[in-house]
Amino acid sequence: MSDFDTLNAILSARYSCRAFLPDDVTQDTITDIAQAAQKVPSWCNAQPWQLTITSGQATDRFRDALFAHALTNAPKPDMEWPSSYIGVYKDRRRACGIQLYGAVGVEKGDHTASAKQMMENYRLFGAPHVAIVTSPAELGPYGAMDCGGFVTAFALAAAAKGVASIAQAAVAAHAPMVRDHFALPDDRLILCAISFGYADADHPANSFRTQREIPDTVIDWNI
Numbered sequence: 001m002s003d004f005d006t007l008n009a010i011l012s013a014r015y016s017c018r019a020f021l022p023d024d025v026t027q028d029t030i031t032d033i034a035q036a037a038q039k040v041p042s043w044c045n046a047q048p049w050q051l052t053i054t055s056g057q058a059t060d061r062f063r064d065a066l067f068a069h070a071l072t073n074a075p076k077p078d079m080e081w082p083s084s085y086i087g088v089y090k091d092r093r094r095a096c097g098i099q100l101y102g103a104v105g106v107e108k109g110d111h112t113a114s115a116k117q118m119m120e121n122y123r124l125f126g127a128p129h130v131a132i133v134t135s136p137a138e139l140g141p142y143g144a145m146d147c148g149g150f151v152t153a154f155a156l157a158a159a160a161k162g163v164a165s166i167a168q169a170a171v172a173a174h175a176p177m178v179r180d181h182f183a184l185p186d187d188r189l190i191l192c193a194i195s196f197g198y199a200d201a202d203h204p205a206n207s208f209r210t211q212r213e214i215p216d217t218v219i220d221w222n223i
């Protein structure tokens with residue numbers, strides 16, 4: 001297998017996992033994943049990412065506190081949310097929503113059931129671990145961009161180790177609570193969480209795969 005084929009196989013195998021087994025990932029494996037992900041480029045090699053990673057009861061304490069908080073508090077993210085999804089972005093967003101809700105049996109228009117599925121974000125989808133990803137506020141959008149590369153590499157390195165993951169903006173939406181819970185400094189932006197562990201492969205939430213556009217849709221050749 002060529003290096004490209006190997007990499008492409010890992011890219012194809014990764015998906016956002018929304019139901020996990022309770023089994024822990026060893027600290028050595030988590031360290032290997034983070035160390036591999038750190039090889040991504042960053043502007044000036046600043047490596048702005050910082051991770052707070054939970055295991056065991058620390059994950060459960062955070063899960064319980066986050067779920068209770070999200071039930072009664074409006075989102076207050078550190079980083080501005082997209083103002084709107086229009087055109088193809090709206091279409092793609094809707095398509096993956098339909099796939100998820102279809103997979104878990106939520107009927108169109110059943111707002112109670114869709115809200116219940118959405119709240120699974122705040123149970124970290126049952127994951128035994130979560131990594132909170134932060135970036136120094138003064139690095140602004142480029143710090144966030146570097147961290148985005150790190151998050152993707154973390155997910156791919158995890159997939160290569162058989163560890164499933166999901167990036168979650170939903171967790172970062174409750175930045176003040178997350179900051180208080182982990183005593184994170186005010187001068188770091190809480191960008192997202194990565195919940196991770198071993199996939200519950202038989203769970204319906206993990207039964208679908210999202211689609212991608214063909215290259216000609218996203219490349220404007222200028223030759």
Ligand SMILES: Cc1cc2nc3c(=O)[nH]c(=O)nc-3n(C[C@H](O)[C@H](O)[C@H](O)COP(=O)(O)O)c2cc1C
Pocket residue numbers: 014015016017096121166167168169170171192209210
């Ligand atoms: C930065 C980022 C934040 C995300 N936040 C959430 C989230 O809060 N909840 C969720 O269910 N999925 C979240 N996702 C997962 C996306 O919905 C998913 O990546 C997308 O639908 C493509 O599907 P795939 O990852 O299975 O290929 C996030 C992904 C990224 C990259």
